[in-house]
Amino acid sequence: MTGKETAPFGKGSHLHLIDGSAYIFRAYHALPPLTRKSDGLPIGAVAGFCAMLQRYVENNNGPEAATHIAVIFDKGSITFRNDIYPEYKAHRPPLPEDLRPQFPLTRAATAAFNIAYKEIEGFEADDIIATLAREAAEAGGRVTVISSDKDLMQLVGPAVCMFDPMKNKLIDADGVIEKFGVAPDRVVDVQALAGDSVDNVPGAPGIGIKTAAQLIGEYGDLDNLLANAAQIKQPKRRETLINFADQIRVSRRLVQLDAQVPLDFTLADLVLRAPEPEVLLGFLTEMEFRNISKRVADKMGVDAPMIAAATAKGIAEKSAPKTVAPPPPDAPIDHAAYVNINTPEMLADWIDAIRAQGYVAFDTETTSLDEMQAELVGVSLALVPGRAAYIPLGHRMAAGDDLFADNRLTEGQLPLEVVLNALRPVLEDPAVLKIGQNIKYDVKIMARYGVHLAPVDDTMLLSYALHAGLHNHGMDELSERYLNHRPIPIKELIGSGKSAVTFDHVPVEKAVAYAAEDADITLRLWQHFKPQLPQSRVTTVYETLERPLIPVLTRMEMAGVQVDRDTLSRMSNAFAQKMVQLEEEIHAAAGRSFNVGSPKQLGEILFDEMGFQGGVKGKNGAWGTGADVLEDLATEHALPGLILDWRQVAKLKSTYTDALQDHINPDSGRVHTSYSIAGANTGRLASTDPNLQNIPVRTEEGRRIRGAFVAPAGKVLVSLDYSQIxxxxxxxxxxxxxxxxxxxxxxxxxxxxxxxxxxxxxxxxxxxxxxxxxxxxxxxxxxxxxxxxxxxxxxxxxxxxxxxxxxxxxxxxxxxxxxxxxxxxxxxxxxxxxxxxxxxxxxxxxxxxxxxxxxxxxxxxxxxxTAADIIRRAMIQMDPAIAHLPARMLLQVHDELLFEVEENAADELTAIAKRIMEGAADPAVHLDIKLVVDAGRGQNWAEAH
DNA sequence: TACTTCACG
DNA sequence: GACGTACGTGAAGTAC
Incomplete structure (x- = not known):
């Protein structure tokens, strides 16, 4: 599929728009829960979907045949309607575990049929359909909407009709009148009054379609009806219309489709294209659909392919250009087979193959583990096991190669800008899944280079959803456990300790083997883990609690938090003085000088030399000198108390006032932590480099460090935390x-x-x-x-x-x-x-x-x-809910969220955030107890908390 | 690198 | 009856 053919849309053109989501749900419920034989991947809805598309394609002939066509899908469940009415569609039952993983495959199926498909974040499929129908009518062409959804009936008009594929029946204006009792242009008014229990549109209580149609017929339209509600004779009806006028108007906004959705394509792009037998049969074979394959092959007059045992073969194998020809199935890891992409032609070939396949494993190599400072050195790609490539971008001369210019780029690398511009469309294409290991890292790197990676899958998070508690989820460990392969250690390339170099100084040939291997392994892990989600019953966890957190945390981490260096610096100086003073007192109390920071020396002094009783030796034979021990001894002697004081000051200085200053990013002037999603077994996040989840708060002295976390001028910090969650x-x-x-x-x-x-x-x-x-x-x-x-x-x-x-x-x-x-x-x-x-x-x-x-x-x-799940849900819902405010979510501390917001929006932010946090369990889980969230605000974190 | 200590929820 | 313990984290410093 080239995807590049177009044909102008105008008079005589006929656009067919298929309501893809409706197709999927119908297919899912019509068929038993089939799974792919070779690996157990749930596949029933995809099979039904393909059968329906095939039937459509077969019947698309005659005078009503399409000249242009698209399948339109819903994307995400949060749309602008949730801003109008948060409860919109809130009563929908959760998606079945085994359905969601089939969504990407239905897109792939549509592509395999060579039919354009579209989905746009924040809009329902119905809105996109409305927009396309309007454009097509304005261009002088005709439209058939293939759906039985009554919400689409408002679109029917002289140029637009609907076709109900269930009943095989055309619906025109008369059909709409039959259903709603009014002409299509008043359908919205009737729906606004009658409401809809399925979508949870409230409407007017006690008024159904019949009554609504009668009222609209009488008064002409909804505005006129509401304006003259007082004249209605029936008292109950009159009161309802007066009392619920606002609710009715909200309902109208909910049911009114948006025909002005911004589109990044034109009608001409939707031209009808014949399926390419190789591509379509390749897909159907990969899905192991014997019957549909046979039927398609018959219709196309080609031989049906054999469906053998499962392999990782896909469309790429059928249609990929030579440079990305497929390896045999289950290829062993072969470093020599990896490709160095260093010509524009190779790059173009790989990009075509990625597009054709619809997914790719992706990895970046950089100069640092700090995503906010790292520079991009190269990217690697893997399409199928064994077939992986590395694109070197920023490799430099090793020191000494060239005495006078050892920082120059080495020869034979494509220019960074050229590669990023070529890759950007696929990396940002909603139809191409990018698979990574800890992909939040790569998302952040690429974002700093202006490429917004989406959608993504993460093998680390797949492993976490499946295996939390069994082992850690780093790539090396996963590879050894599940692929029985030990990857090249990074140490072999960059060395370790003081002599370590950055990745840009690794020779390209070595980098190809290492980097492409990472992408290859990631792809293999994905193929191994992804189908296991449904049988472990963690699909919903992965899809609603893990994967959506990636963009949320990316934004928080990149935003960072402002920390006042002067405050920290002054505190460090004061602490240093105090430590010197305490050390003198400690040495005097101990009777000799020793390293106060050494628990070993302290234990010997206290229990061996000074003879205190009650000491306990640890498993290594050293005396324990923890705070609890010292507190007990503090009643008997001055020394233990002094040690405790010294330790507190030393801790605050080294871990906080000193270290935090080193973490202030020179570009942003802020501190950027990194959250690990798969760090804690329970679902909690962990914060590292620096850890901003253990900033002191329990002592007065320590709380002053929170005072150094500040809001910029004109803004305030708002902290909300769950009470006793x-x-x-x-x-x-x-x-x-x-x-x-x-x-x-x-x-x-x-x-x-x-x-x-x-x-x-x-x-x-x-x-x-x-x-x-x-x-x-x-x-x-x-x-x-x-x-x-x-x-x-x-x-x-x-x-x-x-x-x-x-x-x-x-x-x-x-x-x-x-x-x-x-x-x-x-x-x-x-x-x-x-x-x-x-x-x-x-x-x-x-x-x-x-x-x-x-x-x-x-x-x-x-x-x-469960507490961790709840705050995760709150964080995921928070982003769209506060998008319209000059506010940012900055930090999460297990039961607390910290925001930065312009002063005049603080009230609104607090109200919205509180509502979302308190309702975060709904509707997935009903709690008998209510969740309570306390809020505070101030110029700094100490005041806000 | 292992262990101890201590900061947080 | 004994094991040795509160749950979950990350960072810094000492000692080996």
């Missing part, structure tokens, strides 16, 4: 009525727990009793043990056991939850969050001390993980 989730998951009740009443949950446990009325609660209850509440979330509670509360173990017994007695559901969770883990090898996230528990059946850890982790994971 994990305890609320515990109440929900374990169904603890007393706990749920306390939350619904808005009580202080720790005080309420204390009251229940110790029979103390709330108005007589003391801080001490409350503190104990708080420790127990947290203990429960962590998989409580008497030992742990005793240590935390510094009480005897039997007393701690007494507390736990009483807690279980008063909240019997907790015990049951813990027992059931452990039993489930033992049975299934994993636990799940409320949203279906799977956390594997491989050690749960182990013997010995491992088992205790595994049990507590299994109890904690659904709670911590």
């Amino acid at each position: 994990e305890l609320r989730i515990l109440a929900q998951i374990a169904q603890i009525d007393a706990l749920k009740e306390a939350f619904q009443q808005g009580l202080d949950i720790h005080a309420a727990t204390a009251s229940e446990m110790f029979n103390v009325p709330l108005d007589q609660m003391t801080p001490e009793i409350r503190r104990q209850a708080k420790a127990i509440n947290f203990g429960v979330i962590y998989g409580i043990s008497a030992f742990g509670l005793a240590r935390n509360l510094r009480i005897p173990r039997d007393r701690a056991q007494g507390f736990i017994d009483r807690y279980f007695e008063r909240f019997p559901g907790i015990r049951a939850y813990m027992d059931q969770t452990i039993a489930f883990a033992k049975e299934n090898g994993h636990v799940r969050t409320l949203f279906g996230r799977r956390i594997n528990t491989p050690e749960i059946n182990a013997k010995g001390p491992h088992a205790g850890f595994a049990r507590r982790a299994a109890i904690n994971a659904p709670i911590q993980g």
Whole structure:
């Protein structure tokens, strides 16, 4: 398929527009859940979809035949209508697990039939159809909309009709009148009044299509009806129309299709093209559709291909140019077979092949792990296993190659700008999937070069959705585990330690082998992991909680947060002075000089030389000198307290006031963290380089560091955090009525727990009793043990056991939850969050001390993980919801989101963000308890929090 | 590189 | 009856 043919659209032209999403759903529900035999990929909807397209193509002849055609799809579920009415389509049941992965394949199927397809973010397929129908009518041609969706009936007119493929029936203006009782141009008015329960359009209560049509017939149109509502005779109807006028107007905006969608193509691009037998049969063969292949082959007068055992062969194999000819299936990793793309012709060949296939594995090589500073050195591509290439772009002379110009680019590389301009259309093409390993990194790099990679798939996140808890998800580890292949270590190219060089100084030949291998491995991992999502029942997790987070985090990380260097610098100086002073006092108290930062030396002084009792040696024979130990000793001597003071200051200085300054990006003047999506087993994010999720807050001294995180002039920081989200989730998951009740009443949950446990009325609660209850509440979330509670509360173990017994007695559901969770883990090898996230528990059946850890982790994971899922959902919904505001989401700290917003928009931002966070579980999961979000704002993070 | 300590939720 | 424990992270510094 070249995709380059066009033919002008005008008088005598006939445009057919197929409602693709309707086709998919009909196909899905009409057929049993078929899977591809070779690998289990769910394929039923694709099969039905292809059959329907084939039937359409066969019947497209005669006087009504199309001269131009397109299949129009919905893209995403959030559109401008959600801004008008957030509840729009909110009652839709969630997509079936095995349907979503078929969406890209239906696009590929359409392409294989050589039919244009279109989808546009933020608009429904109906809007695109409306726009194309308008343009076609204006150009003097005719339009047939192939759909049975009544929402499209408003488009019918002299040049536009509909065809219902279910009933094989043409719908013209008379057909519309039959359905709605009014002419097509008043359909919107009737729908606005009648509402629609399927799309959750509210309409006017108590008024259906019949009544609506009658009213519109009487008053001419909706505006006139509402203007004269007071004259309506029937009292009930009159009141409804007056009281719900606004709701009716909103409903009209919801049902009114937008015929002005900005399009990046023209009608001429949609010219009818005959399918190319090789391409179409290639696709059908890859899908292993025997019947349709045979039928297509018969109709086209060619031989049907044999459908053999599964291979990774695809369309690329059938139509790819010579330089990208396919390797044999399951080719072993062969570094010599990788290609160095260094001519424009080769580049063009590869781009054509990528387009034809519809997906490509993609990887970047750069000079740094810091995406905000790294320079692009090359990109690699892989189409099918074994067939991968590297495009060197920024390789430079190795030092010493040329004494006078060792920073020059080496010969034989295509110019960076030329390559990026050539690749940009495919890398940004919504029809071409870019597959990466930790692709957020590559998305950020490319964004800095003006290329906006989308859509993307990520093998790291696929592995995370499938295997969280089993192992880490770095490429080397995944390759060894799942491909049985050890990739070239990066050390062999750039060295390590002090003598390490950057990738731009690696010779191109070595870079080709290394970089192309990465893309090759990524592609193979993708082929291995992707089909496993449905059978592990994590498709929804991957599609709604993992993949959509990539662009959200990309924006947050690239935005960064402003940090005031002067404040940090002054604090560092003050801390340095204080440390010197404390060191003198410490040496005096110890009676000799030693390295205060050495726990080993300190332990020897305290327990061997000074003779303190109660020391505990760790497994390496060194005395423990942790804060809890020193706090106990502080009552007996000045030294431990001084050490604690020194450690606090040293920590704040080295980890925060010093290190944060080094992380201020010289270009942006801001600090850019990096979030790892697949770092924590439970679904939490982790923040690195620097970690902005552990900025001090608990001590006064430390809180001053938060004061250095500031809003730029004219802006403020807004912080919103969930109140007690994990305890609320515990109440929900374990169904603890007393706990749920306390939350619904808005009580202080720790005080309420204390009251229940110790029979103390709330108005007589003391801080001490409350503190104990708080420790127990947290203990429960962590998989409580008497030992742990005793240590935390510094009480005897039997007393701690007494507390736990009483807690279980008063909240019997907790015990049951813990027992059931452990039993489930033992049975299934994993636990799940409320949203279906799977956390594997491989050690749960182990013997010995491992088992205790595994049990507590299994109890904690659904709670911590559900909270993580909820804030992920909030973050994903947040971007479109605040897009219209001068505001940016900057940081996530597990239960808190930090925003930067222009002062005059802070109120609106706070209201929207709060609403989204509190409603983030809906509609996927219904919670009995409500989520509560507290908000604050200020010039800096300390004030906002 | 392993271990300890300590910052956060 | 004993194991040795609160759950989840990342960074810095010392010691080997």
